[in-house]
Amino acid sequence: MKIQVVKNILDANDRMASDLRNLFNEEKIYVINLMSSPGAGKTSLVECTILALRNLYRIAVIEGDIQDTFDADRVAALGIPAVQINTGGACHMDANMVREALPALNLEAVDLLIVENVGNLVCPAEFRIGENAKIMILSTPEGSDKPAKYPLMFQESAAMIINKTDLLPYVDFDLEKARRAARGLNKDLQIFEVSCKNGKGIDQWISWLTAQIDSFRQ
Amino acid sequence: MKIQVVKNILDANDRMASDLRNLFNEEKIYVINLMSSPGAGKTSLVECTILALRNLYRIAVIEGDIQDTFDADRVAALGIPAVQINTGGACHMDANMVREALPALNLEAVDLLIVENVGNLVCPAEFRIGENAKIMILSTPEGSDKPAKYPLMFQESAAMIINKTDLLPYVDFDLEKARRAARGLNKDLQIFEVSCKNGKGIDQWISWLTAQIDSFRQ
Numbered sequence: 001m002k003i004q005v006v007k008n009i010l011d012a013n014d015r016m017a018s019d020l021r022n023l024f025n026e027e028k029i030y031v032i033n034l035m036s037s038p039g040a041g042k043t044s045l046v047e048c049t050i051l052a053l054r055n056l057y058r059i060a061v062i063e064g065d066i067q068d069t070f071d072a073d074r075v076a077a078l079g080i081p082a083v084q085i086n087t088g089g090a091c092h093m094d095a096n097m098v099r100e101a102l103p104a105l106n107l108e109a110v111d112l113l114i115v116e117n118v119g120n121l122v123c124p125a126e127f128r129i130g131e132n133a134k135i136m137i138l139s140t141p142e143g144s145d146k147p148a149k150y151p152l153m154f155q156e157s158a159a160m161i162i163n164k165t166d167l168l169p170y171v172d173f174d175l176e177k178a179r180r181a182a183r184g185l186n187k188d189l190q191i192f193e194v195s196c197k198n199g200k201g202i203d204q205w206i207s208w209l210t211a212q213i214d215s216f217r218q
Numbered sequence: 219m220k221i222q223v224v225k226n227i228l229d230a231n232d233r234m235a236s237d238l239r240n241l242f243n244e245e246k247i248y249v250i251n252l253m254s255s256p257g258a259g260k261t262s263l264v265e266c267t268i269l270a271l272r273n274l275y276r277i278a279v280i281e282g283d284i285q286d287t288f289d290a291d292r293v294a295a296l297g298i299p300a301v302q303i304n305t306g307g308a309c310h311m312d313a314n315m316v317r318e319a320l321p322a323l324n325l326e327a328v329d330l331l332i333v334e335n336v337g338n339l340v341c342p343a344e345f346r347i348g349e350n351a352k353i354m355i356l357s358t359p360e361g362s363d364k365p366a367k368y369p370l371m372f373q374e375s376a377a378m379i380i381n382k383t384d385l386l387p388y389v390d391f392d393l394e395k396a397r398r399a400a401r402g403l404n405k406d407l408q409i410f411e412v413s414c415k416n417g418k419g420i421d422q423w424i425s426w427l428t429a430q431i432d433s434f435r436q
Contacts, residue, residue, distance in 0.1 A: 037255045037256045037257065037337070037339075037360075038255045038339045038360055038364055038367070038368060039255065039357075039359060039360025039361045039364060065367055066340065066367060066368060066369070066370075067366070067367070067369065068366050068367055070363060070366065070367070089370065091309065091338070091340035091341050118340065119255070119339065119367070119368070120309070120338060120339070120340055120341075121255075121256045121337065121338070122284065122309035122336065122338055122341075123309050123338075123340075123341070139257075139359065141257060141357065141359035141382065141385065142255075142256055142257025143257045145288060146256055146257060148285070148286050148288065149256070149283055149284060149285070149286055149288070149337070150256060150284060150337070151284070151285065152284075152307065164359065166388070167359065167385065167388055167389070170384070170385055170388055171385070
């Protein structure tokens with residue numbers, strides 16, 4: 001009975017996500033769904049990505065948080081259209097929340113839409129929101145055992161960004177182990193090692209993302 | 219309609235949690251429900267706590283993970299009875315899962331039961347599991363803005379352990395801001411600053427916990 005309820009919710013979400021995907025295709029908007037644990041660096045990566053790409057693409061951001069507007073404020077400070085969704089306690093974003101946010105954006109003037117999900121390594125991976133790609137961040141202080149413990153996120157993502165590499169000397173994080181475990185769950189996973197703090201590795205992430213966007217928009 | 223379903227689930231969980239609480243009272247077992255983001259240091263704190271208290275109390279641990287038995291293995295290596303619950307994708311533990319785990323423990327030989335929840339700063343805070351106290355960990359790399367973004371966890375917890383203080387020189391974490399924001403949500407919140415890595419501050423956490431256990435068991 002309980003499983004049935006969950007399945008219905010997910011089915012309804014998938015239908016709405018497909019509708020969103022069709023809309024984004026028509027408007028030629030490349031959409032990423034950015035996910036991670038709390039504090040892994042989602043908003044910092046959004047900021048880095050905006051700074052690297054704002055002269056190439058027209059960018060907009062949807063920020064998902066349980067409450068507050070801190071993240072949207074950080075994005076708006078860069079001169080980028082930002083919509084804040086407060087999920088009201090919900091631990092993930094769903095397609096309906098994204099749909100509700102769209103009237104606040106001028107979609108005709110958007111090439112790249114970044115949706116920053118609620119900080120949670122579990123539930124967001126279950127809900128499609130019309131994205132082209134799910135992108136996950138794993139930060140080095142979280143530890144290299146996370147793929148084994150939260151497998152769905154790694155299986156669903158097109159790319160994993162290992163963030164906070166500047167902390168590698170001070171934390172017990174085995175890069176090779178993390179890469180191997182993540183690829184064991186998802187052999188096609190793209191992996192980038194970056195530090196949003198010192199900028200190291202960001203260029204490789206940006207090159208890959210640019211190629212994805214250009215290939216989609218051709 | 220959806221809200222109604224959730225409410226029914228939570229009501230049923232609360233009833234089962236009360237039954238568990240009664241059982242634990244009869245058996246004089248002090249129970250903590252340990253929660254945090256992935257990789258904030260729950261299992262490390264469990265290990266520290268076991269090492270400090272295993273000659274004072276008979277300890278048992280229930281480990282909640284989506285899959286795998288790594289954490290239970292770490293606890294069992296210390297000679298402590300450990301039960302692993304695999305939630306099968308669920309992002310939190312509930313009272314029924316704890317009830318299902320109890321037959322694997324000899325409750326008459328337990329003074330302190332530590333339940334390590336799934337790594338998630340959102341959903342676990344909504345589900346009582348018969349605990350005396352909810353204890354949360356916030357690790358310094360997550361950032362001091364977390365109370366504002368995930369308020370329920372801070373509101374529900376009796377104590378917040380700020381872990382990974384050894385990383386303070388390398389991360390942007392404002393201790394005073396975190397303390398003030400957390401106390402703004404929960405004026406009775408006990409706050410401990412610790413490093414499970416170098417042991418700093420663990421003694422204060424242990425003193426407080428010992429006082430709670432002794433007061434309960436009198």
